[in-house]
Amino acid sequence: MGEWLGQMIEVDVTNIAHGGVSVARHDGRVVFVSDAIPGERVLVRITDDKKKSFWRAETVKVVTASKHRKDHVWSAASIDRDPDNRAGGAEFGHIELSHQRTLKAQILRESLERMAKVTHAPVVEVVPGDDERNGLGWRTRVSLHVNDAGNLGPFAARSHRVISVRDLPLATPELSAAAPLDQNFAGFERVDVLNPSSGGVRLIMGKQKPQVITELVGEREFSLLDSGFWQVHHGAAEVLTAAVQDAIDPELFDPAASNLDLYGGVGLFAAAVGDKFGPATKITTVEAESSATDHAAQNLSEWLGARAETGRVDRWLRQLVTGASATERARLERATVVLDPPRSGAGREVVELLASAAPAHVVYVACDPVAFARDVAFFAEKGYTLRAVRAFDLFPHTHHVEAVGTFTRD
Template identity: 70%
Template sequence: MGEMQGKTLEIDVTNIAHGGVSVARHDGRVIFVSDAIPGERVKARITEDSKKSFWRAETVSVVEPSEHRRPHVWAAASLDRVPEERAGGAEFGHITLDHQRELKRQVLEDSMQRMGRTTIEHTPVEGLEGSDDGTGWRTRVRLHVDEYGRVGPYAARSHRVIEVDDLPLATAALNEAAPLRQLFAGEEHVDVLSPSTGGARLIVGTQKPTTITEVVGEREFRLADSGFWQVHEHAASTLTTAVQEAIDGDRFDPRAHNLDLYGGVGLLAAAVADRFGPATQITSVESDSAATDFAAGNLVEWIGANAQTGRVERWVRELAASATAIDKGRLRNATIVLDPPRSGAGKEVVASLAALAPAQLVYVACDPVALSRDVALFAERGYELVRLRAYDLFPNTHHFEAVATLVRS
């Protein structure tokens, strides 16, 4: 612990950083400060001063507020509470919705310039259908359990459980089902979900998964209630359309060795096959065998669609190593959709994919910095970013999704 930790400073907040915090400076040193907005002057308490290059701080009070500040959408996360008692998970809830999206746009542009080494023209972060204040969209929430059995979200940037009376980012059905004042002694967490069919449900601890059905447009997807599905009630339909539109139809060959990597239960493979018809050949690859089993069922109507279980890194590497001359031709004509985890695809996967030399890649990203790094890696291997759109799938948080199209230049 340094000598500044716990001290309060009055600081001017200058710009936004990735990760839901703003940037301020004190005597030339960078301070990452939470619960502030660029343009404000705030009193902030130093929480970490061990790093030479930067400190971290939490806003205690606002001296000069931004015109974009509003009462926090979640009382449990507001400045009325001391920082360690503020619920985490709605770190942009004190900012008007339009300005949240503007800040996210700045983060995307900055990431692309610094990490992606590419300048993008104005790319707005597009809103989804929903409330004017960005509440009521979450269909899945994990509540943590403390040593006394009490449930709640973690406090911001800690593993301390905060008891709350409501979950404003969640749908009405999820709020109604959430057991906020019940005790769950001996459990680690309680998941609450409200799928698009079948009503809300709880998953307590490690109970055996059951099957649920999610509806996207006129299509049904079956999956485990414990499995991955997009959190915003309109996210799956938004990404379906986004991926369909991101594919350059002139470069798409339905008979090629098209791939859907990190494919989950087959949402994006279905999006591709829906756009390009019943003859579409597409292989969905996913490391979770339970998800792959569901993907096989969800894709059964397309004769050329199939689902395979494998770690994407190894699967793609083995594909490149074993490809025959005919395979290589089908791969050169391929469209590859990839939706990697937050850490991105990374150097090894990018190198393997570029070695397959597909006609185009559609990259769905939940982290702008990871996407930007990978865009730079693809550029080194002859792939050019030709299209980028961004979507606000997580209002009142710093998260958003981007969909990039890369083509062989």
């Protein structure tokens, strides 16, 4: 291995893969190619030939272009640049916007078919206003990195090399205008730039003390720390709130059951459930980060039956199911559970613990189609069927896609 590293070859791109890369073959070997579109012939440079089963490569030149190719929305990531100097974070920016969604839907559908043996074909839905802005101006949070010279920028695609840029077209106009791209930050490793719903743009650098910010979802306010998690797209929290509310079947929902919001953050989805079913709704949100739990308690204070607990979801569930009384088990069996795990998914242990509680209804918010499909298979093993799934384009010009799946007991 190693003799092909850095060499140029021409390949025909035949498919899309998870992770923002396309699929080609060379002498029978799979080659994962960045900055290409299925249907194209491209000249690529081999960047990784260590595996016997596949290589990785970067597109250097487009020989035969797809009809869906267009000029990249971000010049810093353009095909005209050497692959080593292309900014990361907009890996679908060379693809026509509606075709990006077609590819994302294909990845989700094929992941579910391959890993969970189920067939669902959701259309990737658009956040209102995104098409009018050509998928730009949506990011409310950007992490920028500092090189040895103190220059600020994003990492290059698939590396930790900092790329100096003049603009941030995926960021909101306010964030883009305020980002200190031309300033020197020697002595720091990273600068986070935030544009929350209120209070203006702010920078987070080094070990500065986190500050409380307010995010708005419709007319509802959520307090959280500026270092905490919140949806990146300015419209995502509102879109997902509505999607979770729509996913819950009123005939299955029992406001007096032991309803759960797992990986609950600052209470966004617990609030969505409470807003739909009323202030007496019983729901417990569980989050590992104690500062988020503190804010969840505040954000959910108007619901009499809402609680916020700190704990790792796997440990918390294990304690719940092993210590539940007969009465509590009956409440769990009538429950609706919303879970929004990290990109790695919930995983087998959490799915099995949750299934052992036997809730009537599960709504899963997923930000990774492969991890989601794997968990769908785990749920199926435990007697839960994926009844419906919707998908949302909350990350235009990237390969990421959000899904909301609804499960019921067989």
